[in-house]
Structure formats: structure tokens, C-alpha cells
Amino acid sequence: MKKAIFLLALIISTNIFAAMEINNPQLSNLVEKAKSLYTTQKYPDAAKSMLTILNMTNETAKTDLSRIDSETGYPLAAIVQAYRMMALFGAGKCASQDFKNECLQSLKKYKQKPGKVVLTPYIQIYQQLLNHYFSLNQSREIENAFFEITDYDPRTLPYFYNFLQKILIKPVDPANDELSHPHYKETLEQIKQAVVKYEKTNPPLNPQIQYFKIKLLEASGEDVFKLSTDYLKKNPATENTKLIVETMRDALDPDKPEQIKQYYKMLTILAIKQPSDKEHIETVSFLLNEKKKLETILPELRNQ
Amino acid sequence: MLNVRNPQLSNLVARAETLRNEENYYEAADYYLDAINIKNPIAQQELKENKFPDKSPYCLRLHLIRLLCLEKAGERTSSTYEKECRTVIAKYKNPANGKLWRHYIAVYQQLINHYSELHNSPAFNTTLFEILNSEPRYLSFLAYFFINANFSGISFEKLNSVIENYEKSNARKYPGVDYLKLKVLERTNTNAFNSAYDFLRKYPRFEYVREVVDLLENSLDKFNSAQLKRYNNALKVLAIKQPVKNTETISFIINKINKK
Numbered sequence: 001m002k003k004a005i006f007l008l009a010l011i012i013s014t015n016i017f018a019a020m021e022i023n024n025p026q027l028s029n030l031v032e033k034a035k036s037l038y039t040t041q042k043y044p045d046a047a048k049s050m051l052t053i054l055n056m057t058n059e060t061a062k063t064d065l066s067r068i069d070s071e072t073g074y075p076l077a078a079i080v081q082a083y084r085m086m087a088l089f090g091a092g093k094c095a096s097q098d099f100k101n102e103c104l105q106s107l108k109k110y111k112q113k114p115g116k117v118v119l120t121p122y123i124q125i126y127q128q129l130l131n132h133y134f135s136l137n138q139s140r141e142i143e144n145a146f147f148e149i150t151d152y153d154p155r156t157l158p159y160f161y162n163f164l165q166k167i168l169i170k171p172v173d174p175a176n177d178e179l180s181h182p183h184y185k186e187t188l189e190q191i192k193q194a195v196v197k198y199e200k201t202n203p204p205l206n207p208q209i210q211y212f213k214i215k216l217l218e219a220s221g222e223d224v225f226k227l228s229t230d231y232l233k234k235n236p237a238t239e240n241t242k243l244i245v246e247t248m249r250d251a252l253d254p255d256k257p258e259q260i261k262q263y264y265k266m267l268t269i270l271a272i273k274q275p276s277d278k279e280h281i282e283t284v285s286f287l288l289n290e291k292k293k294l295e296t297i298l299p300e301l302r303n304q
Numbered sequence: 305m306l307n308v309r310n311p312q313l314s315n316l317v318a319r320a321e322t323l324r325n326e327e328n329y330y331e332a333a334d335y336y337l338d339a340i341n342i343k344n345p346i347a348q349q350e351l352k353e354n355k356f357p358d359k360s361p362y363c364l365r366l367h368l369i370r371l372l373c374l375e376k377a378g379e380r381t382s383s384t385y386e387k388e389c390r391t392v393i394a395k396y397k398n399p400a401n402g403k404l405w406r407h408y409i410a411v412y413q414q415l416i417n418h419y420s421e422l423h424n425s426p427a428f429n430t431t432l433f434e435i436l437n438s439e440p441r442y443l444s445f446l447a448y449f450f451i452n453a454n455f456s457g458i459s460f461e462k463l464n465s466v467i468e469n470y471e472k473s474n475a476r477k478y479p480g481v482d483y484l485k486l487k488v489l490e491r492t493n494t495n496a497f498n499s500a501y502d503f504l505r506k507y508p509r510f511e512y513v514r515e516v517v518d519l520l521e522n523s524l525d526k527f528n529s530a531q532l533k534r535y536n537n538a539l540k541v542l543a544i545k546q547p548v549k550n551t552e553t554i555s556f557i558i559n560k561i562n563k564k
Contacts (some may be wrong), residue, residue: 022550079464101357164383249545250508250545252541252544252545253505253533254501254505254534254537254538254541254542255537255543257537257540257541258541260544263544269434285522289548290548292548293544293546293548293554294544296558297543297544297554297558297561298540
């Protein structure tokens with residue numbers, strides 16, 4: 001999950017980086033070198049290169065570094081800084097105190113009001129700060145950072161889904177629960193509010209967030225059978241299909257036996273709707289196994 | 305190993321860890337004790353630092369690992385082991401007050417295991433209630449101690465009070481506590497049909513699901529057709545909720561369905 005966020009950030013920032021105008025030839029060379037080191041995953045060297053760039057004293061280079069990128073509204077220096085934090089993460093340095101301090105200092109330095117673009121260097125550095133807390137299992141800090149950033153810009157919610165994943169996928173053993181804390185209910189309530197704020201920004205339909213909305217209601221003890229059914233009807237072949245089918249299955253109510261038939265039908269329809277490519281083979285076989293299991297338990301379903 | 309800055313402390317802990325990995329438990333325990341009792345004031349300060357998500361001091365963890373080493377060395381039943389557990393508990397009693405410290409409850413668990421090994425039920429029960437009366441939220445860690453000890457000599461009145469206090473707290477709920485509640489109903493001959501039914505809805509893949517199914521069956525009024533219908537539906541849904549690979553549990557449930 002952490003890697004997925006990281007890669008997303010990498011792709012976007014690489015594009016931003018490429019679009020910037022750089023007049024100083026030395027800086028231009030260093031940027032090219034840093035980009036090359038980064039894209040070839042030589043992270044420790046890439047991080048060093050970024051630091052060299054940030055410490056440049058040449059006046060034209062400094063002008064270049066302070067030039068505002070029209071797309072993100074941030075100076076090139078902020079983009080380089082975000083890039084450097086990602087390189088340090090890639091180099092396995094994210095658990096260190098120095099990493100945290102550098103994140104906090106850069107966040108302080110580059111904080112500005114949210115603009116048109118959601119995934120700015122500021123948000124990317126915030127992701128790295130969360131990665132630091134995750135690496136140390138610092139649950140309280142993870143929560144605080146999550147609520148702080150989604151409060152700053154509610155549109156950022158989808159970029160922090162590793163936090164949602166962590167708290168909403170229920171652990172059953174307190175000894176293995178890094179987030180076993182005395183304020184769980186309040187945390188769920190705060191997440192709900194963050195989701196409400198996010199939806200007020202009229203975001204595009206995001207199946208990931210729809211999925212977490214279902215998990216959020218499930219964690220609050222609400223009946224999610226219908227919600228899961230509706231989700232699967234609208235999104236029959238997403239990366240979450242298996243997880244939502246499991247959520248739907250877990251929501252089956254013994255007092256509503258008609259739900260078993262609905263569930264059985266859904267398995268059939270979903271199996272048909274999966275694309276016939278390699279990526280979906282696992283989902284198809286899960287659906288077919290699940291269907292077969294139902295037929296073993298309730299042979300009468302075969303006649304549906 | 306955690307990042308320990310003070311070189312003297314770091315060396316002692318590293319040596320202790322090596323010995324522990326080599327299964328030289330007595331020697332390892334001695335090194336941990338040396339680390340805990342280190343004279344260097346900077347190292348002493350570091351021992352008080354919070355290096356864990358629950359904000360418990362590093363020193364407490366070293367105490368716990370020393371106890372685990374002594375246990376491995378065969379000291380679990382000795383009176384000195386009990387005394388040392390008690391000393392650690394007393395040392396951290398005030399700072400641990402109101403907090404959920406995993407290493408603190410783990411020291412308590414060591415002490416409870418000591419009494420369990422000696423079949424000392426009165427001390428076992430007193431110690432369980434001692435910690436739960438001071439912090440009911442630890443019940444999520446301790447529920448199985450009551451179940452595994454088969455409730456020997458337990459006051460159900462006291463236990464119900466502890467469960468009530470746990471439920472009043474805002475802590476995250478775990479199936480172990482709900483299972484304990486079911487077992488209390490069973491042991492006090494209270495009809496557990498509705499509770500077992502709700503439990504299976506909530507935790508269909510609980511590790512002791514078959515025991516709960518048995519409890520549901522035993523609580524069933526076979527002359528109550530509405531209840532019989534609910535029972536059958538509950539079993540069908542429960543079987544469906546099992547992962548495909550849980551063939552034994554699925555067969556167990558299907559057998560129950562076919563029995564009716």
C-alpha cells in the first residue's frame with residue numbers, strides 16, 4: 001500500500017519536474033542527473049543530488065529554484081524537496097529522526113493555501129511524514145497527521161488511504177493491533193467527518209473511497225449489505241472486487257435468508273463481468289470457488 | 305534492536321540479545337539486569353525514554369525481556385521469579401496508571417502464568433482482578449486467562465463487574481471479551497441463545513466458532529419453531545461466511561444443519 005502511494009507521487013512529480021523552466025546550466029545538469037538517479041532507483045545518490053541542488057548558492061540557480069510552477073503554485077525548490085524526501089524513503093531512511101525533522105521543517109517552509117492542484121509537493125512531503133510514523137507504528141501521530149492534512153485540504157483524502165486501510169480493516173487480536181487505543185469511536189467519527197468534507201468538494205467518483213465508506217460504516221456496526229451490493233453493481237471489476245464481495249458476505253443477515261440468493265446471483269454476475277485477462281484470473285477463481293461453496297452448503301441454489 | 309544512542313547501554317543490550325539468541329538465558333538475563341542498573345546518568349535518562357507506540361519507558365521493556373529469559377531458563381515457578389515480577393509491577397504502578405502499556409500487562413501476564421503453573425488458583429484470581437480493577441481495558445488482553453483456567457474459584461459477580469467496566473470504557477472491542485461473556489452465561493446457566501446468535505453474526509470466523517455453535521445448539525429450545533428457524537438460518541449463513549479453505553468448519557456446520 002505504501003509503495004502504491006509512493007509510485008503515484010513519483011509519476012506526478014516527475015512530470016512536474018520535467019515541465020519547469022531552468023536557466024542556470026549547472027542546475028539544469030544537476031536536475032537531469034538527479035532525475036536519472038531517481039528513475040533508476042539509485043535513491044541514496046538521488047537524495048544527495050537533491051540536497052546539492054537545494055544548497056546551491058549561485059544567484060541564477062536560486063532564481064530558478066524560487067520560480068513558481070504555474071501548475072502547482074509551488075517553487076521548484078519545494079518540488080526538489082518533495083523529490084528528496086521520496087528518495088530518502090526509497091533509500092530506507094524514513095524511520096530516522098532526521099527524516100522526520102526534515103519533513104517537518106519543509107512543511108513549515110512551504111505551507112500555503114490549497115490551490116487548484118491537489119497533489120502538490122506539500123502533500124507529497126506530508127505523505128512521507130506519515131510514512132515515517134507508519135514505520136515506527138506511532139498510531140497517535142499517524143492519526144493526528146491524517147486529520148491535520150485532510151482538514152487542511154479535504155480533497156487529499158484518497159492520497160492517505162493507507163491510514164484508512166490500517167484503521168478500518170478490523171484486527172481481532174489486541175496484541176497485534178497497533179491502533180488499539182482508548183479513543184477508537186472518536187477516531188471513526190473523525191474519519192466520517194473527513195469523508196463528509198471530502199464529498200462536499202464534489203470529487204470524481206473514486207471506487208477506493210466508496211470502498212472505504214463501506215468499511216467505515218461496517219466498522220461503526222452498520223448494515224452494509226445493500227451498500228456493498230450497490231457498489232458491486234456499479235463497479236463490478238475494480239481492484240477491490242474481492243474485498244467488497246467479502247464485505248457483502250460478512251454482512252449476510254441470518255434473519256434475512258433472501259440475502260443468500262442475492263449473494264449467490266451476485267457471484268454469478270460478477271464472475272461473468274470480470275475481464276478475461278491475467279490480472280482478473282484470481283478474482284474469477286475466488287468468485288467461482290465461493291459460488292461452489294454455496295452450492296455445497298445449499299444445493300437448492302443450483303436451481304435458481 | 306532499537307536505536308540505542310548511549311554506547312555503554314547499547315553494548316550491554318547488544319550482548320544480552322546475542323546471548324538470548326544463543327539460548328544462554330541466564331547470562332542474557334544478567335546482562336539485561338546490568339543494562340537496567342547502569343550507572344551512567346545519560347544512559348539512565350535514555351532508559352526512561354518512550355521508544356514504543358504506547359509510550360512506555362524503554363527500561364520496562366528490558367525488565368520484561370529479562371523476565372522472559374528467566375522463564376526460558378526454567379525459573380517461571382521459582383519464588384524469586386514471582387518476587388521480581390512483583391517488584392517490576394510495583395516500580396511502574398504509578399506511571400502506568402491510566403495508560404495501556406503492553407509491556408506492563410505482559411509482566412502481569414508472566415506473574416499470572418507463574419501462579420497458573422503452580423496451580424495457585426487464589427493468587428491467580430487475585431492477580432487478575434488486581435490488574436483489571438485498576439484498568440478494566442486490559443480485559444481484552446486477559447479474557448482468555450479466565451477461559452483457559454476454566455473459571456476455577458472465580459467470583460462471577462466480580463467478573464461481571466469487570467466486564468461492565470470494560471464495556472463502559474471507549475476502548476476498541478475484541479471478540480475475546482465477547483466470548484468471555486458467552487462463557488460466563490454458560491457457566492452461570494443463563495440461556496445464551498440470543499448472545500451466541502449475535503456473536504456468530506459478529507465474529508463468524510472466530511477461532512472457537514465450533515464451541516459457540518455448540519453453545520447455540522445447547523441453548524436452543526427445540527419446541528420453539530421460530531427459534532429453530534433462526535438457528536437453521538444462522539448455521540447456513542455461518543457456513544457461507546467461512547473461507548473456502550476452512551473445509552473442516554464448513555463440514556462441521558453442515559453436519560449440524562443436517563442433524564436438525
